[in-house]
Amino acid sequence: MNGQFQIAIHILTLLEQANGELLSSEYIAGSININPALVRKEIRNLRNYGLINSKEGKTGGYSLGKAPDNIALADVYKAVKSHPALGQAKNLPNPACAIGRQINQHLDALATEVDTAIIGKLTKITLADFSQKFK
Amino acid sequence: MNGQFQIAIHILTLLEQANGELLSSEYIAGSININPALVRKEIRNLRNYGLINSKEGKTGGYSLGKAPDNIALADVYKAVKSHPALGQAKNLPNPACAIGRQINQHLDALATEVDTAIIGKLTKITLADFSQKFK
DNA sequence: CAAAACTGTAACAAATTTAATTACAATATA
DNA sequence: TATATTGTAATTAAATTTGTTACAGTTTTG
Numbered sequence: 001m002n003g004q005f006q007i008a009i010h011i012l013t014l015l016e017q018a019n020g021e022l023l024s025s026e027y028i029a030g031s032i033n034i035n036p037a038l039v040r041k042e043i044r045n046l047r048n049y050g051l052i053n054s055k056e057g058k059t060g061g062y063s064l065g066k067a068p069d070n071i072a073l074a075d076v077y078k079a080v081k082s083h084p085a086l087g088q089a090k091n092l093p094n095p096a097c098a099i100g101r102q103i104n105q106h107l108d109a110l111a112t113e114v115d116t117a118i119i120g121k122l123t124k125i126t127l128a129d130f131s132q133k134f135k
Numbered sequence: 136m137n138g139q140f141q142i143a144i145h146i147l148t149l150l151e152q153a154n155g156e157l158l159s160s161e162y163i164a165g166s167i168n169i170n171p172a173l174v175r176k177e178i179r180n181l182r183n184y185g186l187i188n189s190k191e192g193k194t195g196g197y198s199l200g201k202a203p204d205n206i207a208l209a210d211v212y213k214a215v216k217s218h219p220a221l222g223q224a225k226n227l228p229n230p231a232c233a234i235g236r237q238i239n240q241h242l243d244a245l246a247t248e249v250d251t252a253i254i255g256k257l258t259k260i261t262l263a264d265f266s267q268k269f270k
Numbered sequence: 271c272a273a274a275a276c277t278g279t280a281a282c283a284a285a286t287t288t289a290a291t292t293a294c295a296a297t298a299t300a
Numbered sequence: 301t302a303t304a305t306t307g308t309a310a311t312t313a314a315a316t317t318t319g320t321t322a323c324a325g326t327t328t329t330g
Contacts, residue, residue: 003224031232057327085220089138097166117256192298193304
């Protein structure tokens with residue numbers, strides 16, 4: 001997997017600590033130490049999930065889209081998730097093989113079970129919980 | 136993440152079904168539809184964990200290293216795991232920022248919790264269970 | 271109204287990671 | 301001794317991820 005989840009949590013934690021004050025993509029990028037355009041790109045996605053509000057224009061910036069105790073880390077996980085946590089092979093198993101023919105179906109089911117377990121775990125932790133650690 | 140876990144499970148399932156008969160890397164590669172050298176590379180790793188036995192020479196090949204009901208999918212996961220399931224960002228957060236300074240420690244702890252949950256889940260499933268689905 | 275400071279978005283480039291390929295030495299069998 | 305296989309390394313190719321640049325659109329402020 002990639003670092004999207006970590007970036008997302010970093011952004012959300014900064015916004016939580018800002019307590020409603022708007023933060024710019026440049027400020028956020030400075031804390032994470034990545035490019036401001038990447039921050040905006042990541043935020044675009046999180047905003048689509050209602051996790052972040054944005055304001056355009058001269059005094060624009062970002063703030064949390066919901067109360068931090070109403071944002072489960074599972075919401076963040078779902079928002080950034082592109083592949084199953086177990087990974088995803090890109091081979092095309094041999095359909096002439098009895099195992100190859102069926103294995104993807106069983107591997108996919110397994111991957112779903114694992115993702116469900118992760119979501120179960122992350123549902124119990126809110127952004128407020130996580131952010132609390134910095135206070 | 137990548138497809139190592141799926142490849143490993145595919146290999147182990149084939150070996151389980153072979154019931155002790157040795158399979159060659161070429162045969163295995165044909166079922167997975169990847170290169171035999173990749174199969175051997177993946178097997179080298181699994182062998183280091185005792186999950187597979189190999190025999191060199193003309194009539195060589197591979198077989199399971201343990202009874203299939205004694206191989207938990209968690210063992211496979213641990214063998215192939217290179218990154219935490221949540222991913223791993225490669226930025227270096229700004230140490231001059233109160234959040235940036237501490238966040239990796241908290242993110243790492245979270246990643247460990249999630250990996251532990253995954254292992255908990257996969258500990259309950261054996262290769263025998265998985266392979267059973269093909270019978 | 272015009273300048274300034276932002277976000278929003280796209281296009282492109284660079285870096286990293288993953289997978290594939292090739293080659294050949296080492297080993298065991300027949 | 302020929303053959304079929306594993307073991308391993310080196311290299312190449314492909315895919316993915318990350319970084320960069322650019323600029324249009326929006327809102328505020330003088």
